[in-house]
Amino acid sequence: MNANDAAVIIGAYEHPGRELPDKSLAQIHAEVAIGALADAGLTLDDVDGFFLGHDAPGYGGGWVSMAEYLGLRSLTYMDSTESGGASPIYHVSHAAAAIAAGKCNVALITLAGKPRTGIQPGGGGPLRPEDSFEMGMFTGAGLVSTYALAAQRHMYEYGTTSEQLAEIKVAATIHASHNPNAFLQKVMTVEDVVNSPLVADPLHRADCCLVTDGGGAVVVVSREVARSLNRQPVKILGQGEAAKLTDGGRVDLTYTSAVQSGPRAFEQAGVTVNDIDYVSIYDSFTITVLEILEDLGFCEKGEGGRFVMDGTLVAPHGRLPFNTDGGGLSNNHPGHRGGITKIIEAVRQLRGEANQGVQVPDCEIALVHGNGGDLGTRMRSATMILGRDA
Amino acid sequence: MLPAPKPVVNPDTAEFWKATAEGRFLGRRCDDCGEAIWYPRPICPFCHSANTRWEEFTGLGSVYSYSVVHRAGGEWKGVTPYVLAYVELDEGPRMMTNIVDCDVDEVAIGDKVEVVFEDTGDGNALPRFRPVQSQSAQSQTAQSQTA
Numbered sequence: 301m302n303a304n305d306a307a308v309i310i311g312a313y314e315h316p317g318r319e320l321p322d323k324s325l326a327q328i329h330a331e332v333a334i335g336a337l338a339d340a341g342l343t344l345d346d347v348d349g350f351f352l353g354h355d356a357p358g359y360g361g362g363w364v365s366m367a368e369y370l371g372l373r374s375l376t377y378m379d380s381t382e383s384g385g386a387s388p389i390y391h392v393s394h395a396a397a398a399i400a401a402g403k404c405n406v407a408l409i410t411l412a413g414k415p416r417t418g419i420q421p422g423g424g425g426p427l428r429p430e431d432s433f434e435m436g437m438f439t440g441a442g443l444v445s446t447y448a449l450a451a452q453r454h455m456y457e458y459g460t461t462s463e464q465l466a467e468i469k470v471a472a473t474i475h476a477s478h479n480p481n482a483f484l485q486k487v488m489t490v491e492d493v494v495n496s497p498l499v500a501d502p503l504h505r506a507d508c509c510l511v512t513d514g515g516g517a518v519v520v521v522s523r524e525v526a527r528s529l530n531r532q533p534v535k536i537l538g539q540g541e542a543a544k545l546t547d548g549g550r551v552d553l554t555y556t557s558a559v560q561s562g563p564r565a566f567e568q569a570g571v572t573v574n575d576i577d578y579v580s581i582y583d584s585f586t587i588t589v590l591e592i593l594e595d596l597g598f599c600e601k602g603e604g605g606r607f608v609m610d611g612t613l614v615a616p617h618g619r620l621p622f623n624t625d626g627g628g629l630s631n632n633h634p635g636h637r638g639g640i641t642k643i644i645e646a647v648r649q650l651r652g653e654a655n656q657g658v659q660v661p662d663c664e665i666a667l668v669h670g671n672g673g674d675l676g677t678r679m680r681s682a683t684m685i686l687g688r689d690a
Numbered sequence: 691m692l693p694a695p696k697p698v699v700n701p702d703t704a705e706f707w708k709a710t711a712e713g714r715f716l717g718r719r720c721d722d723c724g725e726a727i728w729y730p731r732p733i734c735p736f737c738h739s740a741n742t743r744w745e746e747f748t749g750l751g752s753v754y755s756y757s758v759v760h761r762a763g764g765e766w767k768g769v770t771p772y773v774l775a776y777v778e779l780d781e782g783p784r785m786m787t788n789i790v791d792c793d794v795d796e797v798a799i800g801d802k803v804e805v806v807f808e809d810t811g812d813g814n815a816l817p818r819f820r821p822v823q824s825q826s827a828q829s830q831t832a833q834s835q836t837a
């Protein structure tokens with residue numbers, strides 16, 4: 301049996317908060333955990349698998365401290381795979397594999413952060429071997445400026461323009477205007493985006509994701525558990541992981557590791573780009589979306605700029621509706637990590653529970669893609685293809 | 691001047707940082723597969739051989755990509771706008787660095803650049819790059835200095 305047939309997503313929950321000064325980071329993890337379990341008709345007492353990334357506070361990559369905080373007493377499987385904002389997308393497939401192997405039956409995956417009103421953990425630990433050559437204190441490199449290096453090179457090689465990148469933000473703001481919880485409610489125009497201040501040329505402020513508090517959680521269970529619950533499951537059709545590293549200094553900024561993770565997911569799912577009704581694409585920056593769409597094969601390499609024009613990404617009737625919650629660019633990017641909200645919105649679309657105005661008609665197959673790390677240096681990709689349960 | 695904090699020296703890179711004090715730009719070369727390796731480390735990431743050695747690189751290259759940074763934090767806040775870049779070394783690797791001694795609005799992909807060392811005040815220096823003056827520009831500079 302395909303590992304993915306053994307498990308389904310049964311619960312999903314996004315915290316409604318975007319500024320949470322009065323809640324601890326652990327409390328936000330706890331609230332989203334309870335929310336996703338309640339969505340599935342489960343409670344914390346049912347959880348035997350626990351998956352979190354380093355956004356969780358405390359010891360053991362988070363899971364030890366959070367298991368204690370939550371009072372999880374029945375854990376048989378724990379995984380703190382850390383892959384930046386893409387982590388929860390890894391966690392869903394790792395949970396499916398653990399369930400298929402009989403290691404657990406109810407897997408809880410949480411993500412939370414409060415960079416807006418508090419301190420975000422993570423990024424600590426011992427110095428990395430490359431640090432003295434590229435880290436911010438030596439080169440002034442920051443997250444925006446390293447993504448800007450990628451955008452600049454993409455523009456140089458393919459003629460991509462700032463106006464084309466802006467189309468991605470515009471689509472996100474249109475979607476966010478249908479989402480009462482979205483941080484950014486105002487629809488922006490291409491002119492608004494390109495006239496926002498340059499942070500690191502060629503990226504403007506509006507090319508960057510939001511800084512928000514909040515979080516989300518999903519619950520993956522065995523088919524057997526799902527049958528006992530009164531909630532529409534979402535199938536995990538295929539999954540692929542990959543990493544793209546600096547390769548002895550042969551850095552190429554025009555593509556991401558989606559070129560490897562994408563085909564792996566499509567092959568396992570037995571579908572092609574033409575079968576995809578909706579995409580959740582990691583949107584730390586507009587350039588992130590553009591390169592990933594090319595790398596997944598939705599258009600030819602270098603054609604991303606032209607592809608996103610003319611409302612391609614705008615729900616419900618664009619050719620490829622994306623991030624219909626508003627995404628990290630306009631809705632929510634909790635803890636600088638966009639992975640969990642990407643999964644949650646895909647689940648909403650497949651269940652027909654997206655916001656009015658952005659629900660894709662007859663949404664049967666969705667693709668979720670996360671990019672952890674940095675387009676300008678090293679990154680990890682996770683691609684997941686989800687299906688509506690018949 | 692950009693901030694020039696002292697680097698973290700470890701056994702992989704001690705020789706590299708020592709050479710910077712003498713204005714020499716070292717890289718690592720694999721004697722089995724022949725590839726130039728960046729950042730410096732003793733095991734070749736291409737063929738995984740330990741048969742690697744230090745080599746003095748030319749310190750010449752060209753701009754592979756760049757960004758003029760307008761907003762930054764910490765010590766870098768006071769030096770905007772500055773140029774973050776990848777320089778493709780003539781030996782092959784692309785390294786993250788800064789372009790200095792330049793008009794930030796004039797930097798372009800493909801520009802020829804050369805290494806300069808910026809003293810950390812701790813017995814070593816950070817490698818950065820500046821535009822290579824064209825022959826005519828160099829002779830003009832020489833003339834104006836003579837005059």
Ligand SMILES: [Zn+2]
Binds near residue numbers: 720725
């Ligand atoms: Zn080698």
